Amino acid sequence: MAPSREAVRATVENYVKAIATGTVDDVLALYAEGATVEDPVGTPVRTTEAEIREFYGMVEPLTQTGGVVTLKIAQNNAAFLFRLVTHLGDQDLVMEVIDVMTFDDDAKITSMRAFWSEEDMQSTPAGE
Amino acid sequence: MAPSREAVRATVENYVKAIATGTVDDVLALYAEGATVEDPVGTPVRTTEAEIREFYGMVEPLTQTGGVVTLKIAQNNAAFLFRLVTHLGDQDLVMEVIDVMTFDDDAKITSMRAFWSEEDMQSTPAGE
Numbered sequence: 001m002a003p004s005r006e007a008v009r010a011t012v013e014n015y016v017k018a019i020a021t022g023t024v025d026d027v028l029a030l031y032a033e034g035a036t037v038e039d040p041v042g043t044p045v046r047t048t049e050a051e052i053r054e055f056y057g058m059v060e061p062l063t064q065t066g067g068v069v070t071l072k073i074a075q076n077n078a079a080f081l082f083r084l085v086t087h088l089g090d091q092d093l094v095m096e097v098i099d100v101m102t103f104d105d106d107a108k109i110t111s112m113r114a115f116w117s118e119e120d121m122q123s124t125p126a127g128e
Numbered sequence: 129m130a131p132s133r134e135a136v137r138a139t140v141e142n143y144v145k146a147i148a149t150g151t152v153d154d155v156l157a158l159y160a161e162g163a164t165v166e167d168p169v170g171t172p173v174r175t176t177e178a179e180i181r182e183f184y185g186m187v188e189p190l191t192q193t194g195g196v197v198t199l200k201i202a203q204n205n206a207a208f209l210f211r212l213v214t215h216l217g218d219q220d221l222v223m224e225v226i227d228v229m230t231f232d233d234d235a236k237i238t239s240m241r242a243f244w245s246e247e248d249m250q251s252t253p254a255g256e
Contacts, residue, residue, distance in 0.1 A: 002170075005247070042130075042203035070209055072226045072243040075170035079226035079243035081198055081209055098200045098207035100228060100243070115200040115207035115228070119133070 002076040007107035012071055015101075015109070016082045020066035024056045032108035039114035063087040069096070076103045087126060094122045130204040135235035140199055143229075143237070144210045148194030152184045160236035167242035191215040197224070204231045215254060222250045 011030055018026040028049070037046040037055060046052050064086050071080040079100045086093040097116040101109050139158055146154040156177070165174040165183060174180050192214050199208040207228045214221040225244040229237050 005245075040202045041205045070224065070226070072224075072245070072248060074168045074243045074245055077169045077243060079207060079228065081226070096198070096200075098198070098209070098226060100207065115202045115205060117133075117200070117202055120200060 001105055003103050003105055003107035005073050008073050008076075008078050008103055009071060011103065011107045011109065012078055012080055012101070013068055016066050016068050016084075019056065019059055020064040020084060024053055024060050027056045028053060030109055032104045032106075032110045035109055036111045039112065040116050041113050076105075077101070078103070090126050092124050092126050094124055096120055129233055131231050131233055131235035133201050136201050136204075136206050136231055137199060139231065139235045139237060140206055140208055140229070141196055144194050144196050144212075147184065147187055148192040148212060152181055152188050155184045156181060158237055160232045160234075160238045163237055164239045167240065168244050169241050204233075205229070206231070218254050220252050220254050222252055224248055 015027065015030050018030065031052065033049075035052065037052050038044075039046075039055065046055055064084055066082060066084040069081040069083055071078060077100070079098060081096060081098050084095045084097070086095070095116065097114050097120060100113045100115070102111045104110050143155065143158050146158065159180065161177075163180065165180050166172075167174075167183065174183055192212055194210060194212040197209040197211055199206060205228070207226060209224060209226050212223045212225070214223070223244065225242050225248060228241045228243070230239045232238050
């Protein structure tokens with residue numbers, strides 16, 4: 001049975017919050033066992049927990065804010081546009097990405113694919 | 129070799145234009161031979177030209193306007209949010225969808241998956 005829309009929405013909101021301001025454990029708690037991560041799309045798929053942990057470990061120390069801009073749900077699939085701002089001293093690195101996820105019956109993430117390229121990152125003076 | 133970003137962007141822009149105001153032939157011309165269409169995600173995949181032609185044939189007679197809101201490209205993959213307004217007398221049916229596409233070397237569409245559900249359709253008085 002597909003998870004409810006509310007459960008999928010909660011996982012997506014918690015995911016963006018976790019990558020922005022949470023720990024690697026917060027992020028990993030949203031993933032199902034055996035999940036895969038392809039970020040960005042076209043690069044090798046991370047298939048083990050160790051690989052996924054290492055990937056999110058790169059983001060954990062950064063000072064970030066973020067939020068979901070638009071979320072579309074189709075049964076146990078979701079696609080969403082989100083915005084992530086990394087605060088680097090007097091510069092902000094602004095990134096907008098579309099993620100596609102699949103979910104198990106408990107709304108845990110079974111796969112994540114992130115659509116973006118360098119063109120989707122912009123550096124701006126902090127606070128703008 | 130992956131198609132250029134400019135070529136992918138042109139196909140996506142032409143696609144949204146074609147479904148809004150073009151003919152089925154305009155849409156089909158953007159697809160590669162053997163392409164697949166899953167719209168919405170979770171429903172049976174259309175795999176033959178006849179099935180794809182029938183699908184877009186349902187949209188062709190409608191009076192619509194549309195545009196790409198946000199496009200993310202990752203090599204020969206793209207995900208984009210677009211807006212389609214169907215004009216039905218004194219009502220407009222507004223729909224926002226995230227499509228995911230893959231492309232061949234000529235930037236023809238090899239697959240399309242559309243993420244949306246009924247919650248993403250809204251009826252409003254015309255012109256608002």
